[in-house]
Amino acid sequence: MSVKHAISRGLELGRSIFQLGVLKAGSRVAAKLRADRVRAGPAFRTAQPQAFLPLRYRYYRTSLRGLAAQLQWAGFVRRFAGGSPRNRAVFLAFGLGVGLIEKQIEDDRLSLATCNEIKAVFRKKKFQSPLKPLAYGYKLEDYIVGNQIGKGSNAAVYEAAPQFFCSKKSDGEPAAVQIRDSEGEEGNRVMPSLSCCSLRNFPLAIKMLWNFGAGSSNEAIFRSMSHELVPTDPLALAPAKQQLTLDGNFGVVPRRVSAHPNVIRVYRAFTADVPLLPGAQDEYPDVLPARLNPSGLGNNRTLFLVMKNYPFSLRQYLQVCTPSRKQRSVMVLQLLEGVDHLCKQGVAHRDLKSDNVLLEFDSDGCPRLVITDFGCCLAESEQSLQLPFNSQWVDRGGNASLMAPEVASAVPGRRVVIDYSKADAWAVGAISYEIFGEPNPFYHAVGLHSISYQEKQLPILHSSAPADVQLVIRLLLRRSPTKRPSARVAANMLHLTLWGQRILDKQGNAGMRKLAEWLLCQSAVVLLKGCSGPAGNRVEAELQRNFLRNLELEELRTAMGFLIYGRNQHTARIPSA
Numbered sequence: 001m002s003v004k005h006a007i008s009r010g011l012e013l014g015r016s017i018f019q020l021g022v023l024k025a026g027s028r029v030a031a032k033l034r035a036d037r038v039r040a041g042p043a044f045r046t047a048q049p050q051a052f053l054p055l056r057y058r059y060y061r062t063s064l065r066g067l068a069a070q071l072q073w074a075g076f077v078r079r080f081a082g083g084s085p086r087n088r089a090v091f092l093a094f095g096l097g098v099g100l101i102e103k104q105i106e107d108d109r110l111s112l113a114t115c116n117e118i119k120a121v122f123r124k125k126k127f128q129s130p131l132k133p134l135a136y137g138y139k140l141e142d143y144i145v146g147n148q149i150g151k152g153s154n155a156a157v158y159e160a161a162p163q164f165f166c167s168k169k170s171d172g173e174p175a176a177v178q179i180r181d182s183e184g185e186e187g188n189r190v191m192p193s194l195s196c197c198s199l200r201n202f203p204l205a206i207k208m209l210w211n212f213g214a215g216s217s218n219e220a221i222f223r224s225m226s227h228e229l230v231p232t233d234p235l236a237l238a239p240a241k242q243q244l245t246l247d248g249n250f251g252v253v254p255r256r257v258s259a260h261p262n263v264i265r266v267y268r269a270f271t272a273d274v275p276l277l278p279g280a281q282d283e284y285p286d287v288l289p290a291r292l293n294p295s296g297l298g299n300n301r302t303l304f305l306v307m308k309n310y311p312f313s314l315r316q317y318l319q320v321c322t323p324s325r326k327q328r329s330v331m332v333l334q335l336l337e338g339v340d341h342l343c344k345q346g347v348a349h350r351d352l353k354s355d356n357v358l359l360e361f362d363s364d365g366c367p368r369l370v371i372t373d374f375g376c377c378l379a380e381s382e383q384s385l386q387l388p389f390n391s392q393w394v395d396r397g398g399n400a401s402l403m404a405p406e407v408a409s410a411v412p413g414r415r416v417v418i419d420y421s422k423a424d425a426w427a428v429g430a431i432s433y434e435i436f437g438e439p440n441p442f443y444h445a446v447g448l449h450s451i452s453y454q455e456k457q458l459p460i461l462h463s464s465a466p467a468d469v470q471l472v473i474r475l476l477l478r479r480s481p482t483k484r485p486s487a488r489v490a491a492n493m494l495h496l497t498l499w500g501q502r503i504l505d506k507q508g509n510a511g512m513r514k515l516a517e518w519l520l521c522q523s524a525v526v527l528l529k530g531c532s533g534p535a536g537n538r539v540e541a542e543l544q545r546n547f548l549r550n551l552e553l554e555e556l557r558t559a560m561g562f563l564i565y566g567r568n569q570h571t572a573r574i575p576s577a
């Protein structure tokens, strides 16, 4: 046998012994997991397999150390190292094989450490909601209510301003909106929108919910509309009500999500008598109380939510504007970031559609998207994203057209549970068609049904969508949630596509060390951008900060794996998640 051949055999041997160690460790992990599952019950059973990766990693390392110890076993060494030159070559190569794997593990360890350090840097700065906190505003009389700006099936939305706000400046101009950027610096910014003046005079929007059956007591209203409170600021409720909700006196207390650039922030929530607002008699007479319309069916009091006034919904914007190719990808990414934030906080929106996404512009004219309208969300404080579906009366959420296949096809039964952890990500996949200027495949024009479509029936996106983005959208629309990437992994794919082309072009050659180097470069760029003041692309900077704040090595690797595999395969099969 030639020395070259001997070396390659030695390498192989080294690898297979390592794999054997991994297999053994794997079976030990599996046994441990089984034992833990029995102990921890249903919550553990439904946990993501990724959650156990660090555990597996530790086992690999332990098994490798055990293996190294075995290698030092004197008899083994005497037999192989002391024999013929051929045996010595095999032994040398075997050691080299193990050494290479050690190096790989060391690289992984370093990359993990880099990720943790980057996360720690970016987590120091928390996202703050853009409007200055109001010191008051717990009563309807604290606001001037303007024209209606939107209407859904549960509420009407009006432009509004705080009472003091209308006082004109000395030069006769209305006072400018004091906006604080996401990192807390203050400045006056005017958003480039069609309804620019309206926004300047009415920086807020008040959503008045329609109250049919809840009764008119505060407790009953808060109890029946509690999901609308999920995106509320900690100071949104008057202190007395705050205490009541926290004590659970209003029934099931839903989770509250923390502030995020892509999720609406409700600044104030209060109950008040239903007023006669512009257009009420014509547009929603039936939901008015008898006091205002003798044939109206509504209750006397209802819930009001105060938010920032946005110039467009996503649907309105797409009807009148043509964003650039990059802006479209950035818009999809923002939706994924918003959904990932909700998932991490145990909330499923369940009614994502382009009407429920609001939009404004950053200083560079890039659209900033926020997810709004949490009326149908799943956000029980005690439960995860699993909904026991034991009767057909259990509410599966709104918007049947954009209901993920696993939700739409669920059949009620004794032990049936619907898992919503990837349902919103699926809806983002469907909305992405609209963002790229195509009809939503699950609306009437195309007519696919989420319950029955086949993946090959999905329309090919126009070439304006970059190939990597098309791959992300196709993966998001996979029928099986186990084969669908999570919102985080899909968002990571887009981050890599938008800002990590260099690392992707290296494809399989880009090891963990290169990835870590790229992450460090990105961090430096983002930190430098932050230092250069309010100029620069705010939405992009926000997204990059968010990405670095949420870094998880395994999710990043999965994203990279999908992209590299997708690029190699192009039209062939797409890998499982």
Ligand SMILES: Nc1ncnc2c1ncn2[C@@H]1O[C@H](COP(=O)(O)OP(=O)(O)OP(=O)(O)O)[C@@H](O)[C@H]1O
Pocket: 149, 150, 151, 152, 153, 154, 155, 156, 157, 205, 207, 307, 308, 309, 310, 311, 312, 313, 355, 356, 358, 372, 373, 375
């Ligand atoms: N903060 C806001 N700024 C500007 N417009 C808004 C705002 N909030 C809501 N709107 C507009 O009002 C419309 C209706 O609002 P929303 O979706 O919250 O009502 P809804 O009755 O809960 O809707 P649905 O029919 O989806 O249940 C939105 O589609 C949007 O056009």
